[in-house]
Amino acid sequence: MQYETLNVGFAGQVATVTLNRPDVRNAFNETMIADVTSAFTALNARDDVRAVVLAANGKAFCAGADLNWMKKMAGYSDDENRADAMLLAKMLASVYRCNKPVIARVNGDAYAGGMGLIAACDIVVAVQGARFCLSEARLGLIPATIAPYVIRALGEQASRRYFTTAEAFDCVTALRLGLVSEAVDAQQLDATVQQIADTLCANGPQAVRACKQLVQDIAGRELSDALIEDTAARIARTRAGAEGREGVASFLEKRTPAWRN
Structure with missing residues (x-):
């Protein structure tokens, strides 16, 4: 570059x-x-x-x-x-x-x-x-x-x-x-x-990206039913995703998550 x-x-x-x-x-x-x-x-x-x-x-x-x-x-x-x-x-x-x-x-x-x-x-x-x-x-x-x-x-x-x-x-x-x-x-x-x-860099890369987007999307919004549903849907998707599953599994198994290897 x-x-x-x-x-x-x-x-x-x-x-x-x-x-x-x-x-x-x-x-x-x-x-x-x-x-x-x-x-x-x-x-x-x-x-x-x-x-x-x-x-x-x-x-x-x-x-x-x-x-x-x-x-x-x-x-x-x-x-x-x-x-x-x-x-x-x-x-x-x-x-x-x-x-x-x-x-x-x-x-x-x-x-x-x-x-x-x-x-x-x-x-x-x-x-x-x-x-x-x-x-x-x-x-x-x-x-x-x-x-x-x-x-x-x-x-x-x-x-x-x-x-x-x-x-x-x-x-x-x-x-x-x-x-x-x-x-x-x-x-x-x-x-x-x-x-x-x-x-x-030690955190889940997809989670870091999603966290940044989360702040940009939610800052200043009214605390409405639609916002509550939106945030619930986001965490549900994250939990079901490969990175979320790996993060929880590595914590429970007391090992380093795959994204740090």
């Missing part, structure tokens, strides 16, 4: 997608948007990959949109702007909808669209010195394409504040708001990400 703006590597059952434009703080342009979408689409189809790490080279995680790309967009027609925005929206969806859990390895600041990338991930491990900002309003813009993911991550009240003020906030605040799952020293970043990846 060769890309102009990314490095993609594999270690065991874990794939790492690394943003690789450190000279512009990993700001994204049309090429990076296409590369990220392509990489996650490809990883989504691979059964040998059980977890994905989204990382970045350099001092920053992602500074949002590349300035030269933004200058180019200023001359776009309405139709061209809509088409370009849809490419960004599809990139974020490719991360969010990846059927493997995605861990964001946040090595530094994440601004604007970089916040969207983080919010689209399932687990976020960040260095304690990282800062975060939804800076669009400073430029007379709005964080529209990233909003579905950021609002899910921050919640409605915090999103109203940080969308409108465009204030930067620190990792302690990001952790309190739920955007960040773990805040660690820089020296602990890789070990923490690896520990989480190892934990994910």
